[in-house]
Amino acid sequence: MIEHNLPALQVLLPLFAAPLLLFLVRWPTLAWALTTAVCWATFLVSALLLEAVWTGGPISYAHGGWEPPYGIEYWVDTANAFVLLIIAGISAIVMPFARDSVEQEVDRDRIAWFYSAFLLANAGLLGIAITGDAFNIFVFFEISAIASYALIAMGKDRRALLASFTYLIMGTIGTTFLLIGIGFLYMMTGTLNLADLAERLPAVRDTTTIRAAFAFIAVGISLKLALFPLHLWLPNAYTYAPSMVTVFLSATATKVAIYVLLRFFYSVFGVEFSFGVLPMGYVLMPLALLGILLPSIVAIFQADVKRMLAYSSVAQVGYIILGFSFASTLGLMAAMLHLFNHAITKAALFMALGAIVYRIGSTRIDDMAGIARDMPWTMAAFVVGGLSLIGIPLTAGFITKWHLLLAALEAGFWPIAVFLLATSLIAVIYIWRVVEAAYFLERPANAPPVREAPPALLLPTWGLALASVVFGIYTALPVGAAAKAAAILLGGYP
Amino acid sequence: MEWLGLYNYWVVVVLMMAGFYVVIAQGNLIKKIVGLNIFQTSVFVFYISLAKLDGGTAPVYLEGVTAYTNPLPHVLILTAIVVGVALTAMGLALAVRVYEAYGSLEEDEINAQDEQDA
Numbered sequence: 268m269i270e271h272n273l274p275a276l277q278v279l280l281p282l283f284a285a286p287l288l289l290f291l292v293r294w295p296t297l298a299w300a301l302t303t304a305v306c307w308a309t310f311l312v313s314a315l316l317l318e319a320v321w322t323g324g325p326i327s328y329a330h331g332g333w334e335p336p337y338g339i340e341y342w343v344d345t346a347n348a349f350v351l352l353i354i355a356g357i358s359a360i361v362m363p364f365a366r367d368s369v370e371q372e373v374d375r376d377r378i379a380w381f382y383s384a385f386l387l388a389n390a391g392l393l394g395i396a397i398t399g400d401a402f403n404i405f406v407f408f409e410i411s412a413i414a415s416y417a418l419i420a421m422g423k424d425r426r427a428l429l430a431s432f433t434y435l436i437m438g439t440i441g442t443t444f445l446l447i448g449i450g451f452l453y454m455m456t457g458t459l460n461l462a463d464l465a466e467r468l469p470a471v472r473d474t475t476t477i478r479a480a481f482a483f484i485a486v487g488i489s490l491k492l493a494l495f496p497l498h499l500w501l502p503n504a505y506t507y508a509p510s511m512v513t514v515f516l517s518a519t520a521t522k523v524a525i526y527v528l529l530r531f532f533y534s535v536f537g538v539e540f541s542f543g544v545l546p547m548g549y550v551l552m553p554l555a556l557l558g559i560l561l562p563s564i565v566a567i568f569q570a571d572v573k574r575m576l577a578y579s580s581v582a583q584v585g586y587i588i589l590g591f592s593f594a595s596t597l598g599l600m601a602a603m604l605h606l607f608n609h610a611i612t613k614a615a616l617f618m619a620l621g622a623i624v625y626r627i628g629s630t631r632i633d634d635m636a637g638i639a640r641d642m643p644w645t646m647a648a649f650v651v652g653g654l655s656l657i658g659i660p661l662t663a664g665f666i667t668k669w670h671l672l673l674a675a676l677e678a679g680f681w682p683i684a685v686f687l688l689a690t691s692l693i694a695v696i697y698i699w700r701v702v703e704a705a706y707f708l709e710r711p712a713n714a715p716p717v718r719e720a721p722p723a724l725l726l727p728t729w730g731l732a733l734a735s736v737v738f739g740i741y742t743a744l745p746v747g748a749a750a751k752a753a754a755i756l757l758g759g760y761p
Numbered sequence: 762m763e764w765l766g767l768y769n770y771w772v773v774v775v776l777m778m779a780g781f782y783v784v785i786a787q788g789n790l791i792k793k794i795v796g797l798n799i800f801q802t803s804v805f806v807f808y809i810s811l812a813k814l815d816g817g818t819a820p821v822y823l824e825g826v827t828a829y830t831n832p833l834p835h836v837l838i839l840t841a842i843v844v845g846v847a848l849t850a851m852g853l854a855l856a857v858r859v860y861e862a863y864g865s866l867e868e869d870e871i872n873a874q875d876e877q878d879a
Contacts, residue, residue, distance in 0.1 A: 402837055409844045413851050420855055425862040427873055432855045436784060439797055439848055446804050448839065453834070454811045 271320070274328035274341040276310050277351060277397055281304055282390040288383040295370070295378035302382040303362040309393065310352075310359035317348040321751070326400070335399065336460035342399030342760075346752035349603065350526045351394040353610050354423040357518040358389050360614070361614070364727040365511040368621050372509040373421050381421055385515070388414035392523045401449045401459045405442060408491065411523075412438045415516060419508040430503035437490055437500040444487030451480030462760035466534050472540055481545065484531055489689060492524035494588060495558025498581045505577035506630075510621030510645050513573065517580050518614040522606045525587055532591075533756040542594040550591035556686065558585030563693040567700070573630040576616055576699055578601065579656065582690070583609045590671050594679045596753050601670035603749035603756075608655070608663035615652035615731035619645050622720035622728055632701060638709030641717045644704050649733040653698035655735040658691050666746065769810035776803035788868040790859060801845045808834040808841070816857040 269276070284305040291298040320326060325344040329335055341754060343351075365382075373381050391411025395404055416438070420431040453459055455476050456467040458626035486497075493501040505513050532541040541547045551750075559582045583605070590602035620630060620643045627634055639646040655662035668687055675683040719725070738745050776799055783796025812816060812834035820832040863871045 402840075406840060406844065409848070413847055416851055416855070420858065428855055428859045428862055429871055429875075432790060432852065432859060434798060435848070435852050435855065436793055440781075440784065440800070443801055443804055447807065450804065450808050450811065451833075610808075 270315075270319075272328075273312055273316050274326060274343050274397060275330070277309060277316065277355075278341075278390050278394045280312065280390075281386040281393065285383045285386040286392065286646065287630070288379050288386065292376065292379040295375055296366075296380050298379035299362075299366050299369075302365075302386060303359075304377030305386060306358045306362045306389070309389070310355040313348070313351040313355035313393075316343055317345070317352050317748070319343075320345050320348045321748075325755075336458050339403055340399040340460055340462075341397050341657075342462065343397060345748060345757050346530075346603070346755045347396045347526065349748045349752050350523060350606065351393060353522060353607055354389070354392050354396065354519045357610055357614055358385075358515060360727050360730060361511055361514050361618075364514070364618055364621065364724055367723050368510050368625055371625060372423055372511075374761050375423040376518055377421065381418065381509075384414045384417045385512075386419075387411070388418060388515070388520075392519050395523050396526060399461050401452065401461055401464065403459075405446050405449060408442045408445065411520065412442065412491075415512075415520060418512040418516075421512070422507040422509050424507045426503065427507035430500075430507045434500040434504045437497075437554045440472070441487045441497075442484045444490070446487075448480045448483035448487060451476050451483065453483050455480070461530065461535055465537065465760045468536065468540075472544070478545070479758075481536060481541075485528070488524055488528045488531070490526060493581055493584055495554055495562065495581060495585060498562070498584070498654070499583055502574055502577040505580065506571060506574040510617065510624050513577075514614050514617040514621060517617055518610040521580070521584055522610055524604060525584070525591075525602070529591060529599070529756055533599070534759045537759060538594055538757060544557035547593050548594055551588055555585045555589035555592055556683070557584065558588065559686075559690050560585075560693075563690055563697070566697045567693065569697075570632055571630050572620055572632055572635070572701055573617075575632075575701075576613065576620065579694065579697065583613065586667070586671060588682070590674055593674050593680075595674055595678060596750075596757055597670065597677050598674035599753035599756060600746075600749045601667055601674050601751045604670055604745055605667040607745045607749070608667045608735070611731050611738065612652055612655040612662075612664055612735045614729060616649060616734055618724070618728040618731060619649035620651060622724040623649075625720055625724055626717045627715075632704050634714075635701065635704050636714075637705070638717055639705040640710070642719050645720050645728065646702075648725070648728045649705075649748070650698075650702060651732040652735060653702070655739065657694040657698060660739075661736065663735040664725070665739055666742050670746075707711060769806065769813075773803045773807045773810065776800075778804065790827060790856045790866045790868065791853075794856065797852070798845065799851060801848075802842070805841060805845075810812045816839045 288298050288301060320343050328341040330339040369378060388411045391407045391414060394407035398404055398407060416431045416435045420428055447604060452464060455471045456464055458464055458467060490497045505517055562578040562581040566575045571573035587602045587605045590598045624630055655664040656670040658664040672684050672687055780796045780800030780803060784793050784800060787793055787796060812831040814828055814830050817828040817830040818826055820829045860866055863874055865871055
């Protein structure tokens with residue numbers, strides 16, 4: 268019974284728990300405990316789902332017994348089970364970290380509301396990944412987006428408010444574009460079910476309406492995933508949000524949008540249409556390359572480490588889109604791999620930074636001078652995450668860059684191989700700036716004393732930092748899942 | 762007279778562009794939200810227009826009627842309206858808090874205050 272309803276549980280667990288939290292406004296610790304339990308339960312569900320589709324093939328779940336394509340269908344295959352695992356996994360790992368961090372950064376009487384919004388954002392993101400219905404994607408996008416605006420606005424700095432407002436404006440334009448695109452698709456095919464759309468589109472493909480639908484969907488989702496130059500909302504939103512929100516959103520929100528774009532380009536419209544009839548490869552590749560290069564350079568000049576990592580996130584989206592733009596199995600595999608590897612790497616980095624904020628209350632590089640002596644474990648985790656971000660061998664980041672390199676060479680773009688090496692060196696520069704300040708500068712004489720972060724913050728941080736090393740050595744799970752996911756996305760719906 | 766038959770879609774285009782322009786060009790946060798609402802409304806009109814079938818009647822089973830207007834887009838738009846209301850509420854709530862924090866709703870004045878702090 269439960270096994271059969273796993274796809275529904277995946278979304279409904281956090282969705283139903285969110286309003287329950289509002290009864291616990293006076294007991295923040297209890298609210299935290301319930302949220303943690305729900306996040307680990309969703310993680311378990313996502314692991315079971317991945318296991319089920321890995322061995323048993325895709326699962327179709329008809330909501331309320333309304334058979335697809337008439338009712339809303341949840342569709343789980345290896346590609347989105349992998350994305351579900353990333354989201355649910357990050358939310359489960361971030362929760363032990365959240366308790367101390369949130370208690371310090373959010374007012375006590377707002378903590379339950381905060382976790383409620385967090386669960387809604389979580390449910391929305393899981394819903395986007397799992398649903399097989401185009402309109403449902405739009406609704407879940409908005410659920411997760413509205414909850415994220417609230418989460419970002421909870422930041423202590425007043426600039427968080429304007430950052431959240433800008434995100435709201437740009438995010439809404441993005442999702443409304445998506446809505447227009449879905450409207451055009453419905454106009455031509457009379458269906459909203461993704462698999463059904465994929466089946467009916469070829470017949471009406473060579474019309475202006477479908478091309479317009481494609482354009483609206485591509486631009487709308489690109490806004491959500493912060494594809495350069497549509498990334499303007501991201502740096503401020505990540506910089507001023509509470510630490511835990513930055514960890515969660517940086518690891519999941521843009522990743523889910525990328526997955527949706529992959530789904531539309533590869534499975535719904537089909538490779539032939541996206542990369543053959545329409546020259547998307549030649550549109551995405553320059554944007555991806557510029558999106559890697561320019562934000563990486565901007566990151567070097569940031570005085571605020573959180574902002575620096577935010578710009579680095581924009582660059583990492585560039586790497587994923589680069590793999591995606593080759594329109595080959597290998598490129599797609601590199602993109603899926605980087606979804607996973609970047610999620611754990613960036614989450615580890617932002618968590619280490621969250622632990623630093625917990626102790627010194629600042630994310631400015633100047634304030635971090637000499638803290639490595641007093642916070643050795645936190646800084647060591649930051650360095651491990653940084654190495655993986657750069658792509659040093661034996662880290663997860665290297666595995667992606669290696670596959671990207673292979674995909675570039677396979678497609679005959681050897682200058683891109685050189686470019687990948689050069690941009691990795693830029694990452695060395697910006698990570699080094701932090702390492703230099705923390706390890707080689709003296710702590711200013713008038714600076715307040717600092718202590719090592721508490722274990723509740725350190726353990727999850729190290730869990731992710733170690734994961735970024737472990738998945739750089741034992742690559743069977745991510746590489747296997749990414750290869751299967753790539754094959755499924757390229758194959759379209761059965 | 763084909764352009765007249767597409768009257769609804771012309772309205773959609775005009776509303777969409779007007780709303781989009783207001784969102785981009787206005788520096789006032791409330792006006793931005795108003796623009797965003799106009800922009801979204803144009804999409805609602807678009808969905809409702811595409812459901813209309815010439816000579817179609819309401820989707821209630823009647824003897825001798827074969828052409829029905831498609832009710833599904835209407836239902837979709839009900840959902841989208843609810844989403845739009847939630848977004849507007851969220852945007853206005855943020856605008857209130859921005860006003861409390863900065864004493865202004867003009868984007869350039871707020872940015873100027875932030876630059877002074879930095």
